[in-house]
Amino acid sequence: MPLKTEESTSGHKPGSIEEHENVIIRFAGDSGDGMQVTGSMFTHNAALLGNDISTLPDFPAEIRAPAGTLPGVSGFQLNFSSFDIKTPGDAPEVLVAMNPAALKVNLGDLTQGGMIVLNSDAFGGNNLKKAGYAVDPREDNSLAGYQVVQVPVSTLTVLAVKPTGIGQKDAARCKNMFALGLMFWVYDRSMESTMRAIREKFGKKPEIAEANILAMQAGYNYADTVEIVPNQIRVSKAVLPRGTYKMIMGNEATALGFIAASKLSGRPLFYGSYPITPASDILHELSRHKDFGVYTFQAEDEIAAIGAVIGAAFGGALGLTGTSGPGIALKSEALGLAVMTELPLVVVNVQRGGPSTGLPTKTEQADLLQAMFGRNGECPLCIVAPCTPGDCFTMAIEAARIALTHMVPVILLSDGYLANGAEPWSIPRVESLPKISVKFATDPATYKPYKRDPETLARPWASPGTPGLEHRIGGIEKEEVTGNVSYDPENHEKMVKVRAEKVARIANDIPPIEVVGDPQGGDILVIGWGSTYGAIDQAVGRVRRRGGRVSAAHLRYLNPFPNNLGDVLSRFEKVLVPEMNMGQLRLLLRDRYLVNAIGLNKIQGQPFKIKEIEKKIEELL
Amino acid sequence: MSDTKNSLSLGDSPLLSPVQASGPAAVLPEPKDSFTYTKQDFTSDQIVRWCPGCGDYSILAQMQKVMPGICARHKIPRENVVFISGIGCSSRFPYYMNTYGFHSIHGRAPTFATGLKTTRPELQVWVMTGDGDGLSIGGNHLIHALRRNIDLKIVLFNNRIYGLTKGQYSPTSELGKKTKSSPVGTVEQPINPLLIALAAEATFVARTLDTDTKHLQEILERTADHKGSAFVEVYQNCNIFNDGAFESFADIAVRKDKTVILEHGKPIVFGKERNRGIRLRGLKAEVVEFTAGAPPADLLVHDESAEDPTLAYLLTHLNEPEFPVPLGVFRSERRETYDELVQKQIKTAMAKPGAGNLQALIASGDTWTVE
Numbered sequence: 007m008p009l010k011t012e013e014s015t016s017g018h019k020p021g022s023i024e025e026h027e028n029v030i031i032r033f034a035g036d037s038g039d040g041m042q043v044t045g046s047m048f049t050h051n052a053a054l055l056g057n058d059i060s061t062l063p064d065f066p067a068e069i070r071a072p073a074g075t076l077p078g079v080s081g082f083q084l085n086f087s088s089f090d091i092k093t094p095g096d097a098p099e100v101l102v103a104m105n106p107a108a109l110k111v112n113l114g115d116l117t118q119g120g121m122i123v124l125n126s127d128a129f130g131g132n133n134l135k136k137a138g139y140a141v142d143p144r145e146d147n148s149l150a151g152y153q154v155v156q157v158p159v160s161t162l163t164v165l166a167v168k169p170t171g172i173g174q175k176d177a178a179r180c181k182n183m184f185a186l187g188l189m190f191w192v193y194d195r196s197m198e199s200t201m202r203a204i205r206e207k208f209g210k211k212p213e214i215a216e217a218n219i220l221a222m223q224a225g226y227n228y229a230d231t232v233e234i235v236p237n238q239i240r241v242s243k244a245v246l247p248r249g250t251y252k253m254i255m256g257n258e259a260t261a262l263g264f265i266a267a268s269k270l271s272g273r274p275l276f277y278g279s280y281p282i283t284p285a286s287d288i289l290h291e292l293s294r295h296k297d298f299g300v301y302t303f304q305a306e307d308e309i310a311a312i313g314a315v316i317g318a319a320f321g322g323a324l325g326l327t328g329t330s331g332p333g334i335a336l337k338s339e340a341l342g343l344a345v346m347t348e349l350p351l352v353v354v355n356v357q358r359g360g361p362s363t364g365l366p367t368k369t370e371q372a373d374l375l376q377a378m379f380g381r382n383g384e385c386p387l388c389i390v391a392p393c394t395p396g397d398c399f400t401m402a403i404e405a406a407r408i409a410l411t412h413m414v415p416v417i418l419l420s421d422g423y424l425a426n427g428a429e430p431w432s433i434p435r436v437e438s439l440p441k442i443s444v445k446f447a448t449d450p451a452t453y454k455p456y457k458r459d460p461e462t463l464a465r466p467w468a469s470p471g472t473p474g475l476e477h478r479i480g481g482i483e484k485e486e487v488t489g490n491v492s493y494d495p496e497n498h499e500k501m502v503k504v505r506a507e508k509v510a511r512i513a514n515d516i517p518p519i520e521v522v523g524d525p526q527g528g529d530i531l532v533i534g535w536g537s538t539y540g541a542i543d544q545a546v547g548r549v550r551r552r553g554g555r556v557s558a559a560h561l562r563y564l565n566p567f568p569n570n571l572g573d574v575l576s577r578f579e580k581v582l583v584p585e586m587n588m589g590q591l592r593l594l595l596r597d598r599y600l601v602n603a604i605g606l607n608k609i610q611g612q613p614f615k616i617k618e619i620e621k622k623i624e625e626l627l
Numbered sequence: 628m629s630d631t632k633n634s635l636s637l638g639d640s641p642l643l644s645p646v647q648a649s650g651p652a653a654v655l656p657e658p659k660d661s662f663t664y665t666k667q668d669f670t671s672d673q674i675v676r677w678c679p680g681c682g683d684y685s686i687l688a689q690m691q692k693v694m695p696g697i698c699a700r701h702k703i704p705r706e707n708v709v710f711i712s713g714i715g716c717s718s719r720f721p722y723y724m725n726t727y728g729f730h731s732i733h734g735r736a737p738t739f740a741t742g743l744k745t746t747r748p749e750l751q752v753w754v755m756t757g758d759g760d761g762l763s764i765g766g767n768h769l770i771h772a773l774r775r776n777i778d779l780k781i782v783l784f785n786n787r788i789y790g791l792t793k794g795q796y797s798p799t800s801e802l803g804k805k806t807k808s809s810p811v812g813t814v815e816q817p818i819n820p821l822l823i824a825l826a827a828e829a830t831f832v833a834r835t836l837d838t839d840t841k842h843l844q845e846i847l848e849r850t851a852d853h854k855g856s857a858f859v860e861v862y863q864n865c866n867i868f869n870d871g872a873f874e875s876f877a878d879i880a881v882r883k884d885k886t887v888i889l890e891h892g893k894p895i896v897f898g899k900e901r902n903r904g905i906r907l908r909g910l911k912a913e914v915v916e917f918t919a920g921a922p923p924a925d926l927l928v929h930d931e932s933a934e935d936p937t938l939a940y941l942l943t944h945l946n947e948p949e950f951p952v953p954l955g956v957f958r959s960e961r962r963e964t965y966d967e968l969v970q971k972q973i974k975t976a977m978a979k980p981g982a983g984n985l986q987a988l989i990a991s992g993d994t995w996t997v998e
Binding site (some may be wrong): 025053054056152161162178203246247248249250251252253262263266269274277278296297298299300301305306307309310311312313314315316318319320321322323325339340343349399433434435436470472473474475476478479480481482490491567625 | 706722728741746749964973
């Protein structure tokens with residue numbers, strides 16, 4: 007939305023500049039076109055210029071699907087703003103399409119009247135055919151109603167980088183930076199930080215760095231010279247709370263959170279993992295931080311990963327494994343052992359579309375019931391879920407804190423949307439982080455392997471190397487107190503109940519759920535968990551501004567639920583549960599609180615749009 | 628941004644030293660420097676529940692006998708010894724050792740041991756497994772533990788049968804074996820466990836017999852002394868479901884003629900009269916007879932630390948009835964272990980200036996400040 011028009015003060019060229027509150031851009035091209043890099047660099051630049059940002063990378067599972075085809079299209083959506091956003095935006099108003107396939111895949115999402123920037127060089131005969139266009143869409147009126155800007159990006163890029171003398175292939179690969187330069191001019195951005203980032207990225211290949219910079223500058227200058235849009239657009243700095251910020255992605259925040267938890271607890275972090283999309287970046291990140299005493303173990307399979315973690319936890323480390331749904335399925339038996347042996351460890355599930363291999367690079371929330379119940383026997387454990395990329399840091403620390411103080415496995419349910427999404431993150435002071443107090447048993451006179459803390463019911467942690475506490479644990483049912491193998495019927499029932507009670511009592515150690523809106527009650531409560539937070543918050547905000555008596559609450563603790571949840575639910579006429587699954591939280595709420603919860607369910611591998619939730623609320627009011 | 632003063636230091640805890648809590652837990656006493664244990668010190672208070680007559684009893688007894696010597700020789704206290712197992716008869720072993728123990732899940736014992744040994748290199752970690760546990764459901768983990776050369780002592784009880792599930796054939800059961808699940812005989816080629824170990828380039832590969840208690844003790848001692856992944860196959864009789872599986876060569880009456888004890892640096896000689904040996908003809912082994920005390924000069928001389936594992940490979944193929952069954956150490960070489968290499972990387976990283984500064988880490992990268 008244009009707010010006002012003013013004279014350009016950018017110093018590039020006199021012209022007029024429109025002020026916008028926010029802009030949603032989508033970069034799209036072949037998997038090999040570097041669209042993720044382009045989007046990330048624009049995001050990084052916007053964050054450093056003080057905008058609020060939210061991103062949605064959307065790419066195929068194949069590394070390089072055949073060039074020019076529809077399955078090979080990779081996209082990156084970015085919302086940057088001068089106010090608090092929280093979602094990557096419902097619909098892009100600008101589409102940068104590097105080839106016909108990218109245009110075809112993304113056109114339907116573009117807002118009416120939006121701008122399309124096309125790489126006209128890529129609209130040759132074969133590419134049109136590969137994208138399934140019988141007729142060139144530029145000529146059949148199908149783009150009427152949009153503002154189409156055609157730029158021969160490939161040709162101009164090759165010409166621009168000629169002075170560096172790099173090969174034809176490398177030269178052509180710089181075209182994404184040319185497109186980035188075009189967009190930087192349109193949005194009146196300084197390119198300084200991006201030049202720095204390019205030089206860092208290609209540190210070992212200075213000629214490639216220079217070529218990319220030349221391409222970007224050429225894009226900028228071309229846009230300026232031909233004035234590809236009549237008015238440049240400016241998005242001012244966002245008003246964020248005071249603090250020092252950086253751009254952070256969910257997986258990165260998760261990794262940093264566990265390093266912090268290791269420091270806060272004084273326990274070394276052992277991360278065992280098998281590469282899997284979309285969790286692998288946690289392994290990459292943690293493996294870089296050996297200076298924090300972090301152990302990373304790339305296991306031979308998912309089972310070995312959690313096995314090693316349980317072994318490390320037995321030895322007194324903060325045990326952590328990370329995976330996605332299929333990996334959790336493989337880890338289930340070992341998770342049962344961790345529940346039985348009551349050792350502290352954390353399992354990160356960066357959820358993706360399922361079942362089976364499903365949609366490896368797309369997001370979903372369909373592993374909640376797997377986390378709750380997906381093991382043999384009565385096998386309760388604790389479940390927490392971050393709600394934004396930055397919140398992954400906080401909830402990683404929480405997961406570790408609960409595991410270490412309650413002697414219980416904890417599952418942290420992230421998802422692909424959080425993992426790869428980015429937002430500005432207010433960097434916390436280390437002193438403000440929670441302390442995690444860890445106790446080890448050391449006294450042979452009083453030690454019993456399954457003698458419990460009367461308050462938390464946690465059993466003592468006695469690690470090998472402690473004299474006089476030699477003991478054996480394992481997966482066979484334990485006799486209470488002694489931990490000896492026991493097949494006694496009554497002991498088994500007692501142990502099943504005490505393991506459940508131990509998890510239930512974690513509720514006394516977590517914050518109550520907060521209601522945003524009318525805490526005393528109202529017509530509708532929209533309750534969600536995980537990455538739906540941004541869309542729910544924005545949708546509820548919009549309806550409230552129109553006078554609707556709707557409130558929002560977001561669960562970051564899923565097992566156990568916060569103690570006040572039943573009370574909160576009972577204060578509202580209707581409870582709406584938007585989820586990226588068939589209604590898994592809804593099932594739990596209905597079971598636990600006998601509440602007539604209504605579902606809004608989307609299972610498309612894509613996050614909710616604000617308007618989808620808004621529409622449902624309107625229907626229910 | 629940097630704030631080393633207020634950030635907790637991990638320097639004293641990352642398991643390079645014994646376990647230490649950051650909280651109020653007491654500091655552990657200094658480890659003793661003399662380790663005078665008896666067999667009794669390694670005997671737990673649990674009732675041993677194997678079937679009477681099972682070969683496992685012998686393995687347990689020999690282990691309990693050799694542990695005092697191992698602790699004294701390696702100057703490790705009993706609390707630094709850990710036994711980890713999977714599932715199966717053999718995997719009940721840790722319950723009967725008065726050490727730290729972990730009875731884990733089927734086939735996965737090497738994984739638990741890997742996490743423990745990596746983070747706690749000062750511990751002596753044993754993996755007790757069986758032919759089903761280690762070679763069937765857990766074959767993958769066994770291979771990877773061996774190829775990583777992590778300092779684990781892996782003892783595989785091979786009874787060529789599934790005992791705890793009551794008598795199905797195992798991956799080491801001989802071709803054509805009739806069992807509950809193969810009433811007309813198996814059609815599967817058995818695995819030779821030592822070949823798997825050699826293929827994974829294990830740095831210590833040995834074989835022994837449950838009933839030869841002296842040799843069993845010797846091999847357990849050698850296993851404990853080896854630095855790196857040590858793999859021992861113990862032929863173990865299951866007197867309920869596969870009785871007499873090894874008697875054709877293990878029976879005391881024929882043992883000297885039907886087995887050969889491998890000794891490093893010595894010609895490979897066997898027989899009650901010590902009058903037979905193994906010789907190579909090209910790449911094929913053959914048995915040669917000679918007058919006792921006068922072995923021919925071209926007898927094969929055992930070299931467990933030969934540069935390449937060809938000899939060990941060849942020896943694993945010797946089998947009855949044509950050849951004696953070799954027992955002893957097939958291969959022993961020193962290679963840097965996984966845990967040593969991991970610790971080296973971590974120590975190097977932690978010694979760098981500014982290492983472990985949490986505030987600096989979370990504030991790293993491009994930042995901006997909102998006033």
